[in-house]
Amino acid sequence: MGGGHLFTNTTNPAQSSGEGIALAWKAGAAIEDLEFVQFHPTALKFYGAPCFLISEALRGEGAILVDKNGESPVKNLENRDLATRDQVSRAIMKNMHENNVDHVGLDLRYIDPEKIVERFPTILSRCQDYGVNPLNEVIPVAPAAHYWMGGVKTDLNASSTRKGLYAVGEVASTGVHGANRLASNSLMECLVFARKMSSIVLNDLSKFEKFNRSFQEFDIEDPKEDQISRIAEKIDELRKLCWLNLGVSRNKVNMSKFLNYIQNDIDKLNKNDLLNSLEKIKFDQKIKLSERNRRALNLLLDLKNRQITTITLLKACLFREESRGGHYRDDFPDKDKNWECHTRQNLDQKIQKRFIKN
Numbered sequence: 001m002g003g004g005h006l007f008t009n010t011t012n013p014a015q016s017s018g019e020g021i022a023l024a025w026k027a028g029a030a031i032e033d034l035e036f037v038q039f040h041p042t043a044l045k046f047y048g049a050p051c052f053l054i055s056e057a058l059r060g061e062g063a064i065l066v067d068k069n070g071e072s073p074v075k076n077l078e079n080r081d082l083a084t085r086d087q088v089s090r091a092i093m094k095n096m097h098e099n100n101v102d103h104v105g106l107d108l109r110y111i112d113p114e115k116i117v118e119r120f121p122t123i124l125s126r127c128q129d130y131g132v133n134p135l136n137e138v139i140p141v142a143p144a145a146h147y148w149m150g151g152v153k154t155d156l157n158a159s160s161t162r163k164g165l166y167a168v169g170e171v172a173s174t175g176v177h178g179a180n181r182l183a184s185n186s187l188m189e190c191l192v193f194a195r196k197m198s199s200i201v202l203n204d205l206s207k208f209e210k211f212n213r214s215f216q217e218f219d220i221e222d223p224k225e226d227q228i229s230r231i232a233e234k235i236d237e238l239r240k241l242c243w244l245n246l247g248v249s250r251n252k253v254n255m256s257k258f259l260n261y262i263q264n265d266i267d268k269l270n271k272n273d274l275l276n277s278l279e280k281i282k283f284d285q286k287i288k289l290s291e292r293n294r295r296a297l298n299l300l301l302d303l304k305n306r307q308i309t310t311i312t313l314l315k316a317c318l319f320r321e322e323s324r325g326g327h328y329r330d331d332f333p334d335k336d337k338n339w340e341c342h343t344r345q346n347l348d349q350k351i352q353k354r355f356i357k358n
């Protein structure tokens with residue numbers, strides 16, 4: 001599970017909220033290379049529709065990007081429509097900013113319509129569901145968070161640096177994807193690392209069953225409906241700020257302001273009665289929650305984990321003062337040899353560089 005849903009615009013489902021990273025972080029596992037987030041250049045951008053992925057296989061077949069003036073937003077890139085995801089995403093963001101719009105168009109009319117119907121039926125029907133017919137008109141598209149190269153640092157056995165904690169899938173940072181994953185390479189996680197993990201012998205868990213758990217009433221006042229809505233609004237606000245400050249293009253000024261904002265919000269949430277009561281519950285106790293408290297608690301835990309993951313991501317983005325792969329700093333737009341290393345974060349430690357041993 002990745003963290004694309006930390007951003008407003010994403011191809012990922014809501015479960016991909018970076019929760020796995022927050023849990024591993026709290027358990028003391030090392031987190032690496034969080035700044036390397038891949039943004040897909042072409043997700044559907046249509047009011048009321050999810051950011052459905054419009055595959056680059058279409059551009060491979062001849063579809064081209066076009067802006068509101070009928071020009072190519074990628075005309076300055078060496079490989080134009082077939083340049084890398086990060087380059088195309090930046091070019092589109094720049095173009096949208098200059099034209100004050102929230103999307104560009106993807107024109108499929110350069111491809112034989114029969115081929116589109118035969119090879120891309122899902123894209124065709126999903127667009128048609130939202131009233132866009134790609135056979136006759138351009139598809140409105142914009143970049144969206146898509147894949148996270150960074151995550152819980154794991155070795156070849158899927159083991160994190162915390163003994164007994166394993167991570168497989170997008171939550172892990174195996175190093176395989178470098179700073180910019182190639183499309184479809186997450187199959188590697190599923191085929192190689194998941195297989196590895198299937199041979200791991202876990203500790204004996206039977207001792208956990210010995211606890212005689214008693215139910216305990218949760219003695220805390222029910223929140224009001226508007227208090228619950230406010231938590232959901234906070235999550236949306238965090239996602240928007242994450243997109244604006246940690247999205248396709250980043251810089252120190254914006255990120256420093258965001259750091260102050262999020263730190264302030266974390267401090268406030270740390271004083272939340274419901275969350276604090278939960279922390280007092282002992283491991284072997286079960287609690288009975290009212291429906292409202294249950295909903296509020298779910299949202300609060302979601303917000304808290306998102307805050308932990310977002311601030312960890314933010315610190316990694318601020319730390320790496322260069323541009324590489326999925327991490328682009330407009331105040332440090334070039335690659336720098338001094339940064340040929342991983343970035344490592346650990347609970348209660350300062351972020352640091354980890355150089356690769358030869």
Ligand SMILES: Cc1cc2nc3c(=O)[nH]c(=O)nc-3n(C[C@H](O)[C@H](O)[C@H](O)COP(=O)(O)OP(=O)(O)OC[C@H]3O[C@@H](n4cnc5c(N)ncnc54)[C@H](O)[C@@H]3O)c2cc1C
Nearest residue numbers: 001002011012013015053168169170171183184185186187
């Ligand atoms: C639109 C899109 C297209 C993609 N296309 C490709 C592609 O063509 N090729 C490729 O290689 N990769 C592709 N990827 C990337 C790839 O799908 C992901 O990297 C991969 O699915 C991640 O696997 P995972 O097991 O880490 O997480 P997921 O596949 O997200 O699985 C995590 C599971 O955990 C469940 N879960 C979450 N929280 C909890 C909880 N608290 N309790 C219980 N269950 C929980 C979720 O519901 C989910 O079922 C694509 C991704 C997207 C979003």
